[in-house]
Amino acid sequence: MPNVNLDEETIERLDALRTEDESYDEIVSELINIYEAEELTLFTTDG
Secondary structure, three states, X not given: OOOOOOOHHHHHHHHHHOXXXXXXXXXXXXXXXXXXXXXXXXXXXXO
């Protein structure tokens, strides 16, 4: 996985989303999964 540098505001926002001992990798992966699911929903057409 590539290293990503985050500014202080982004770290604070991630900290607000984390639960218990969740790592930054876990929260970022979860956010990516949510984004991908929403993207799929946007491009799904009802025949």
